[in-house]
Amino acid sequence: MSEPAPPGDRAAGEPGQHLADGDPAAPGPAHPVIAVDAMGGDNAPEQIVAGAITAYRERGIPVVLIGRPGQVRPLLSRAGMVGAIRLVAAEDTVAMDEGALTSWRRPRSSIAIACQLVHLGQATAVMSAGSTGAIVGVARMRLRALPGLLRPALAVALPTRPTPTVLIDAGAIADPKPEMLAQYAQLGSAYAEVAFGITEPRVGLLSIGAEPGKGNKLARRAFELLSGDQSHGAIPINFAGNVEGGDLLTGAVDVIVTEGFAGNIALKTLEGTAAFTARQFRAAIEGSRSARLGTVFQRRELRALRDRIDPESYGGAALLGLEGAVVIAHGASTARGAAAACQLAAELASGQIAARIAERLGPHRPGPFRRRT
Amino acid sequence: MSEPAPPGDRAAGEPGQHLADGDPAAPGPAHPVIAVDAMGGDNAPEQIVAGAITAYRERGIPVVLIGRPGQVRPLLSRAGMVGAIRLVAAEDTVAMDEGALTSWRRPRSSIAIACQLVHLGQATAVMSAGSTGAIVGVARMRLRALPGLLRPALAVALPTRPTPTVLIDAGAIADPKPEMLAQYAQLGSAYAEVAFGITEPRVGLLSIGAEPGKGNKLARRAFELLSGDQSHGAIPINFAGNVEGGDLLTGAVDVIVTEGFAGNIALKTLEGTAAFTARQFRAAIEGSRSARLGTVFQRRELRALRDRIDPESYGGAALLGLEGAVVIAHGASTARGAAAACQLAAELASGQIAARIAERLGPHRPGPFRRRT
Numbered sequence: 001m002s003e004p005a006p007p008g009d010r011a012a013g014e015p016g017q018h019l020a021d022g023d024p025a026a027p028g029p030a031h032p033v034i035a036v037d038a039m040g041g042d043n044a045p046e047q048i049v050a051g052a053i054t055a056y057r058e059r060g061i062p063v064v065l066i067g068r069p070g071q072v073r074p075l076l077s078r079a080g081m082v083g084a085i086r087l088v089a090a091e092d093t094v095a096m097d098e099g100a101l102t103s104w105r106r107p108r109s110s111i112a113i114a115c116q117l118v119h120l121g122q123a124t125a126v127m128s129a130g131s132t133g134a135i136v137g138v139a140r141m142r143l144r145a146l147p148g149l150l151r152p153a154l155a156v157a158l159p160t161r162p163t164p165t166v167l168i169d170a171g172a173i174a175d176p177k178p179e180m181l182a183q184y185a186q187l188g189s190a191y192a193e194v195a196f197g198i199t200e201p202r203v204g205l206l207s208i209g210a211e212p213g214k215g216n217k218l219a220r221r222a223f224e225l226l227s228g229d230q231s232h233g234a235i236p237i238n239f240a241g242n243v244e245g246g247d248l249l250t251g252a253v254d255v256i257v258t259e260g261f262a263g264n265i266a267l268k269t270l271e272g273t274a275a276f277t278a279r280q281f282r283a284a285i286e287g288s289r290s291a292r293l294g295t296v297f298q299r300r301e302l303r304a305l306r307d308r309i310d311p312e313s314y315g316g317a318a319l320l321g322l323e324g325a326v327v328i329a330h331g332a333s334t335a336r337g338a339a340a341a342c343q344l345a346a347e348l349a350s351g352q353i354a355a356r357i358a359e360r361l362g363p364h365r366p367g368p369f370r371r372r373t
Numbered sequence: 374m375s376e377p378a379p380p381g382d383r384a385a386g387e388p389g390q391h392l393a394d395g396d397p398a399a400p401g402p403a404h405p406v407i408a409v410d411a412m413g414g415d416n417a418p419e420q421i422v423a424g425a426i427t428a429y430r431e432r433g434i435p436v437v438l439i440g441r442p443g444q445v446r447p448l449l450s451r452a453g454m455v456g457a458i459r460l461v462a463a464e465d466t467v468a469m470d471e472g473a474l475t476s477w478r479r480p481r482s483s484i485a486i487a488c489q490l491v492h493l494g495q496a497t498a499v500m501s502a503g504s505t506g507a508i509v510g511v512a513r514m515r516l517r518a519l520p521g522l523l524r525p526a527l528a529v530a531l532p533t534r535p536t537p538t539v540l541i542d543a544g545a546i547a548d549p550k551p552e553m554l555a556q557y558a559q560l561g562s563a564y565a566e567v568a569f570g571i572t573e574p575r576v577g578l579l580s581i582g583a584e585p586g587k588g589n590k591l592a593r594r595a596f597e598l599l600s601g602d603q604s605h606g607a608i609p610i611n612f613a614g615n616v617e618g619g620d621l622l623t624g625a626v627d628v629i630v631t632e633g634f635a636g637n638i639a640l641k642t643l644e645g646t647a648a649f650t651a652r653q654f655r656a657a658i659e660g661s662r663s664a665r666l667g668t669v670f671q672r673r674e675l676r677a678l679r680d681r682i683d684p685e686s687y688g689g690a691a692l693l694g695l696e697g698a699v700v701i702a703h704g705a706s707t708a709r710g711a712a713a714a715c716q717l718a719a720e721l722a723s724g725q726i727a728a729r730i731a732e733r734l735g736p737h738r739p740g741p742f743r744r745r746t
Contacts, residue, residue: 174589208637216547216634245641249649261589264581268618276622277650284678294670305657
């Protein structure tokens with residue numbers, strides 16, 4: 001993490017202020033400003049604003065809030081933060097059930113303006129707890145893709161120990177080409193390096209059998225690409241072969257590459273199963289008067305466990321491959337989850353995730369067949 | 374379940390006996406004989422033979438064991454079962470890491486001969502704890518596909534309440550066509566009817582978003598087929614739309630249809646996450662002397678929970694769409710898991726799962742474009 005920026009040195013923006021009115025002392029990567037979509041998420045704007053304030057106050061992370069001034073300003077005011085945290089007006093918002101078409105439908109939504117702030121250099125990262133599909137669509141439209149990148153991808157950190165495991169793509173692109181999966185290995189490795197300080201991250205390919213020939217056509221071709229010579233100036237991948245669904249939480253590798261359809265299903269299955277199993281355990285140890293008595297002795301341990309396996313602790317998913325950094329918090333985020341997501345965004349931005357990805361992908365040689373991103 | 378067959382009325386086979394030496398009183402569906410692959414699984418033959426004996430003794434399920442007489446006969450002898458349970462010799466066995474090519478490589482393996490017994494009418498179902506890839510490959514080669522079926526699929530029962538949820542395909546076919554997924558809905562519905570007595574099972578399509586347009590190309594096309602008019606004599610599917618990975622354990626639908634790649638990843642993610650979360654809980658409630666003291670009050674509840682979420686309780690996966698019934702137990706099955714798998718095989722056979730699937734698929738009209746199965 002970067003040195004915390006001294007609170008108070010950020011210009012307090014006026015609602016309705018023109019986007020191009022940049023702070024003249026625009027922060028470098030050491031002082032990343034996080035553009036927080038105050039209107040995205042089930043508990044927006046209250047919990048999101050509260051989380052942003054926590055990130056600013058307790059962790060020294062400079063934030064700018066984007067949202068409806070009529071709703072957001074009273075929240076800042078109540079916290080005594082009107083002069084300290086900049087507010088950029090966005091009257092339009094995106095509902096949680098809106099998808100990728102949002103990017104065209106809502107050019108003035110809070111998430112679109114948050115991305116625009118990064119594009120204009122007024123912020124270095126975006127944080128939103130809104131609809132994943134909408135954020136991915138808007139970010140792909142508003143933010144430049146890194147040179148040579150085929151498609152961005154969504155990375156999530158799974159709670160393995162001692163360091164988390166990065167699952168990529170967790171749902172940005174539903175029908176990718178094998179070459180994209182090979183690039184996801186670079187994106188995921190950069191993420192593991194920047195966010196968790198892992199050197200030469202071990203990369204596994206999610207498939208349905210450990211042997212090289214296992215999987216569907218896409219996975220088999222991606223395996224070939226990942227095992228092959230990746231030269232062309234790209235940093236070599238530390239490829240460990242296929243992994244299976246059962247390896248997501250074993251820490252067998254640092255990065256697990258997969259396509260967005262299977263990756264999203266795996267992630268949601270993991271979250272649902274962890275919640276289901278935890279409920280079953282809770283029901284068991286509270287299932288009789290005697291068993292409930294036992295929990296009196298376990299209070300401290302059970303509370304620590306709850307915090308450890310709470311998805312809100314992990315800051316959410318990161319959309320990788322675009323300029324700046326984009327963090328998507330859980331839709332149900334409370335202030336705690338929003339603050340953790342702001343911190344993840346600040347870490348990615350100050351670790352210069354985009355520059356590291358560009359370096360890993362290697363020098364870009366534009367050619368006649370370059371795919372549109 | 375059928376009436377238990379009176380033990381002792383099965384001809385005790387000799388090792389090396391020719392396959393065509395059928396029992397003249399060949400059992401009808403009410404007395405399904407389960408052909409048990411004694412050599413498949415991490416704990417074969419000891420635990421598999423013990424499980425088959427349990428199924429026979431305690432649940433009245435007629436079994437025939439297929440395996441190396443030198444290894445299996447002493448186990449039967451020790452249990453006093455030499456005259457009661459038939460043994461068919463198979464000197465070749467399939468290792469746990471062998472895949473689909475086994476079907477060609479090992480024509481005299483125990484799993485191949487088990488399938489052959491069903492094909493010849495000497496048994497009505499196969500049970501094996503061997504390599505899933507090998508069993509699927511061998512069964513597809515040795516057993517007739519039901520008329521009109523495009524591909525068989527692997528169904529597993531997930532531990533939802535009050536009735537289990539059927540996930541299909543859990544990994545038989547890695548690159549299916551949308552039309553196959555539409556048929557999986559019929560296979561899964563027949564399974565839910567026969568194994569769990571569910572009428573008009575609700576069918577969900579596994580995707581990455583609840584709305585109809587969500588998912589990859591395959592899922593979107595399968596959605597159209599499942600929502601459309603399925604007539605042609607097929608029994609209509611009770612289609613409930615898309616479900617997500619988080620719905621696998623909520624019981625929102627009775628059958629979850631997906632392709633084998635994502636399905637296998639979801640299943641293994643679910644199993645891995647349940648084990649991971651359970652380990653975390655155990656570590657927490659045993660994490661200090663005081664917490665451990667609490668478990669003294671919870672012994673009964675924790676034991677009941679362990680039995681309930683133990684994958685061995687559920688009898689394993691069923692390969693559907695072929696003549697007879699094929700049940701694949703967990704590779705790590707102990708006697709308990711093997712017995713449960715024999716019972717599932719007996720239930721599917723006596724419920725005439727194959728006939729029910731044929732009925733659901735509707736009258737088969739062979740045409741010039743019929744796909745090979």
